[in-house]
Amino acid sequence: MNNTQVSPLSLIELIESQRYGVEYQPIVDLKSKDIIAYECLARFSDKTNHNIAPDIIYAALHDSPLTLFQVEYQQKLLQLDYAPTQSDIFVNLDQDSYFSTGEDSEKNPFLTLFKSYKNANIVVELIENSEINDAIKSLAMIDTLAKSNISTAIDDVCNPLSMVSTAVIQLVDYIKLDKHVVAEKHNNQFMLLVEALINYAHSAGKKVILEGVETESDQIFARKINVDYVQGFLFKKWFHYYK
DSSP states (O other): OOSSOOOHHHHHHHHHHTOEEEEEEEEEETTTOOEEEEEEEEEEEOTTSOEEOHHHHHHHHTTSHHHHHHHHHHHHHHHHHHOOSSSEEEEEOOHHHHHTTSOOSTTSHHHHHHHHOOSSOEEEEEEOOSOHHHHHHHHHHHHHHHHTTOEEEEEEETOTTOOOOHHHHHHOSEEEEOTHHHHTTTOHHHHHHHHHHHHHHHHTTOEEEEOOOOSHHHHHHHHHHTOSEEESTTOOOOOEEEO
8 A cells, every 4th residue: 555545445444444543642741741631643554454644544535524524433432442541632633524414513423422521631633724614614613612611722833734724723722833843943934933823822821732842852942942742752652552
């Protein structure tokens, strides 16, 4: 199987076999070094037990909204079943998955699932991307989640392929800076924008998480720009399950 797409037959086989996995990546407080949360990351494997990038699977599933919903929902069940209970849980939720049932109310299956989960506080991560329609969907999702006292985060901020929705950023509780920020840390003009965003977040009472922290040098950089939490391969405490 190549690295850019999955064949329809392979996708059907994966779904029928439910070869779904989950990994939990720690989100760490820079000052205390405590793990304050885990992000639940979807994982998939082919019939030879080789991993398939989640982005490839979800890109293929977007052509079939109800199948997208089914896979996303099964992933969420798995993620919550095995999730650590001593800290918050961040879960990604695709806007198209959420709206595929036609429900943006307490009847939405994802909202019902999250409200029924009592082992830890759930923070729902929304994906920041280039589609204005997704920003509109995100705003509607945030409003519905907030009415149920579910916190939200915006993911992939400062990714070069995404656009920043100021309306969405104003409403979420957490801003997650993409790993591109670490890669571009020597780009002075870019960092002026990043630092302004961090200053805004703190002034507005939001927390900032820097992704892609893989070395001690990255962690020093995170302290320098004054983010609250960090996430990445530097922190080794992962859990991994397959159905």
